[in-house]
Amino acid sequence: MVRRLAWLHAGLGFNKNRKKIVDTRKQHPMPKSPFPLSALFIATISFCCLYRPGIALAQDDAAAYGVQDFNRRDPYKSVNKAIFSFNLKVDKAVLRPVERQYAKLPHVVRHGVDNFMKNLTEPLNFVNGVLQLSPRVAMTAAGRFFLNTTFGIAGFRDYAGTKGFEYEDEGFSKTLARYGVGEGDYVVLPVIGPSTVRGTVGMIADYIIDPVGWVATTPENVAIGTATAVNDRYQNNDAIDEFYYQSIAPYTMTRAAYLQHQAFNKN
Amino acid sequence: MKTSKTLLFALALALSAPTLANAATPSACEAFSTTMTSRILGIFHNKAETQDQKQEALAQLFQEAVDTNWIGKFALGPYWRTAPQTERKAYLDTFRDYLTNIYISKFHAKTAMDITNIKLLSIVPRQDNLIFVKSVIMRKPGFGNTQVNYILKQTPHSCQVHDIRVAGVSLLVTLRSEFGAAASASGVKGVIAQMKSRLAANE
Numbered sequence: 001m002v003r004r005l006a007w008l009h010a011g012l013g014f015n016k017n018r019k020k021i022v023d024t025r026k027q028h029p030m031p032k033s034p035f036p037l038s039a040l041f042i043a044t045i046s047f048c049c050l051y052r053p054g055i056a057l058a059q060d061d062a063a064a065y066g067v068q069d070f071n072r073r074d075p076y077k078s079v080n081k082a083i084f085s086f087n088l089k090v091d092k093a094v095l096r097p098v099e100r101q102y103a104k105l106p107h108v109v110r111h112g113v114d115n116f117m118k119n120l121t122e123p124l125n126f127v128n129g130v131l132q133l134s135p136r137v138a139m140t141a142a143g144r145f146f147l148n149t150t151f152g153i154a155g156f157r158d159y160a161g162t163k164g165f166e167y168e169d170e171g172f173s174k175t176l177a178r179y180g181v182g183e184g185d186y187v188v189l190p191v192i193g194p195s196t197v198r199g200t201v202g203m204i205a206d207y208i209i210d211p212v213g214w215v216a217t218t219p220e221n222v223a224i225g226t227a228t229a230v231n232d233r234y235q236n237n238d239a240i241d242e243f244y245y246q247s248i249a250p251y252t253m254t255r256a257a258y259l260q261h262q263a264f265n266k267n
Numbered sequence: 268m269k270t271s272k273t274l275l276f277a278l279a280l281a282l283s284a285p286t287l288a289n290a291a292t293p294s295a296c297e298a299f300s301t302t303m304t305s306r307i308l309g310i311f312h313n314k315a316e317t318q319d320q321k322q323e324a325l326a327q328l329f330q331e332a333v334d335t336n337w338i339g340k341f342a343l344g345p346y347w348r349t350a351p352q353t354e355r356k357a358y359l360d361t362f363r364d365y366l367t368n369i370y371i372s373k374f375h376a377k378t379a380m381d382i383t384n385i386k387l388l389s390i391v392p393r394q395d396n397l398i399f400v401k402s403v404i405m406r407k408p409g410f411g412n413t414q415v416n417y418i419l420k421q422t423p424h425s426c427q428v429h430d431i432r433v434a435g436v437s438l439l440v441t442l443r444s445e446f447g448a449a450a451s452a453s454g455v456k457g458v459i460a461q462m463k464s465r466l467a468a469n470e
Contacts, residue, residue, distance in 0.1 A: 062344070064395055065418070065430055065439050162408045246369055246469065248461035249448040256444035257436045264414075264435020 070256050073186045080188040084251050088244055090191055091233075099233040110234065112156040117231050118167050119148045119155025120224060123211040128170040132178045137170055172209065173202025174265075183262060186255055194258040296419045296426040297390045300400045311379035326371045334420065334427040335363045342442035343458070346450040354455045365462040368469055381406045385415075396421040397429070 074080060102110070122145035129138030144160040144167065152159035161167065176198050177183075184197025195203070207213065213221060233240065239257070247253040310321060339362035340347045350358065388401040398419040405412050418430040418439075430439040449458045 062341075062443070064397065065341070066437060067440055067443050070444055158408075164408070166411065242369065246465050247445055248458060248465060249445045249452075252448035253441055253445040256441045260436045260440060261434055 068259075070186070070252075070259055073183075073259060074255060075185055076187060080186065081251055083188040083190055084254070087188065087191060087193055088250070091240070091244060095229070095233045098230055099237060102230050102234050103237070110231075113227065113231055114235060115148070115152070115158045116155045117224075117228055118158070119145060119152070120212050121169070121210075122148075124206055124209070125168065125170040127209055127211065128172055128175045128206075131172070131175045132170070134178075137168060140165055140168060141170065171202050172205035173199045176202055183259075186259060194254055196259075196262060199262070296392075296398045296421050299426055300387060300390055300398075300402075300419070308382070308385065311382060322371055326367050329367055329371060330363060332428055333366075334429055335359075335366055337420070337427075337429060338366070338439060338442065339363070341439060342446040343450060343455065344443055344447050346447070346455055346458075350455040354459070358455055358459050361459050361462045361466075365466055368466055381410045383407055392421075398426075 071077070122141045125141035126138050126145070129135075129141050132138075144165050147160040147163070147165070148155045148158060151157075158167070173196075181198055183199070187195050187197060187200060189195050189200065192203075212224070216224065243254040243257060244250050310316075310324060313321070316324070336359055339359050342362070343350070343358065347355070382404055384405040386403045386405060388403060389399075390401075391399045393399055398421060399416065400419060401414070401416045403412050403414050413434055415434075416432040417428055418432075419426050420429040430437055432438070446458060449461060453461070
C-alpha cells in the first residue's frame, strides 16, 4: 500500500515536472511532443491507483484501528492454502466427529483430562523457564507440577491453580521470542494447523527437550499425542468451528486471528 | 485460544446500551464502561432465565449497543464505496444478522457461570473521539483469565462499541481481513450470499 501511495505521489510529482517540460518545449518546440502520451500515462496510473482497493485503505481510518495487511506475512500462500484445505478435510472427517463424542463426556471428566494434559507440559514449561533465565516461570512450573501431581491426584485436579499459581504455557517459541527472535512468516502445518516459522522451530525444539518425551515409551507418547489432539480440539472448539465452518473466508480469517493472537501472546 | 467463547462474552459488554443514550462525553462513556460490567454479570449469573432467554436478550441488546452498521462498512473496506445502493442496504441488513447470530449463538451458560468478575484496567480517550478500554475477564481459580480490550466511539449523541479485542484478536481487524478476501473473490453480492448461507446453516 505504501509503495502504491509512493507511486501516486511520484505520479503527481512528475505531473509538476511535466509542466516545466511543456514550458521549455514552448520555447524550443520539438518535432513530436511527448506530452499527450505522458498525460495519458499519468492519468492512467493515477486512475488505477485511486481505484485500487489498497489505496482506498489509506483513505479511511483503518490505521487508527490497527488494520494490517496479513498477506505480507504469508509468502507461501499457495502452499499454505493447499495444506489448509487438507486440514479442513481432516478436521471434518476425523477431529470434529471425535470432538463431538468427547464433548458428551461429563464436564468433570473433560476438565480432569485438560488438567492432566496441562500437568504433563509443566516439565517442559520448567525447562523453558530455565532457558529464559526466568526463576518465576521455572519455579511456578516446578511448583505446579509437584502440587498437582501429589495433591491434585496425578494432575487431574488443578490444586495449584486454586492456590493462585495459574498455568502458563511456556514453549520454546516463547523462549526464542524472549531473546528477540521474530515470528517470521506465516505457515500452515499439516494436521497441526496455523503456525509461524518461529512457532514451527519452537515446536520441534519442544519435542526434543520435553522431559516427558524422554521418560515415556513410544506407545505412551502416541497416547499422549492423541489425547492432546482431542483435548486441544475440544478446548478450541468454538474458535475452530467459527474459523473453519462459519467464516465466509476461512483461510483469511484463521490467518488474521492467529497472527494477532501470536503477536499478543508472544509464543 | 479461548478466543471465541470469550469473544462472545466480550461482545456482550455492549449490553447496557440503554444507558448509552445521550452519552456524549468521554466521562459518560467511561461511566458506561464501569457500569456495564455489573449489568453483564447480572445477566450471565441470572439463574431465573433459560439459556434461550438470555441469548435473546443478548442479541437484542448487542444490536443496540454495538455499531453494527459502521463495523459492517469498515469490514467491507474499499468495496463498500463501489457497491451500489441496493447492495449496500442488503449487505448491512444481512451483516447485522450475521454478526449477531454467529457470536450470540455461542453463548454457553456454563462458560458464563465460570466468570467471577470483569476488572477494568484502564480507560483512555484517544484521537478521533475513540476511547480505548482495557479489561480482564476473571474466572474461577484454575479456569484462567482473559484480557479483553474494546474501543468505544464517542459521537455527539451516543457512545457505541466499535471494536472488541479478545486476547489480542480484534473483531474489526479480523472481519476486515475476512470480508476483504471474500469481496475480492466474489464481490459484495457474493459476500451477501455467503453470509446468508452461513446463517441458514447456523439455524
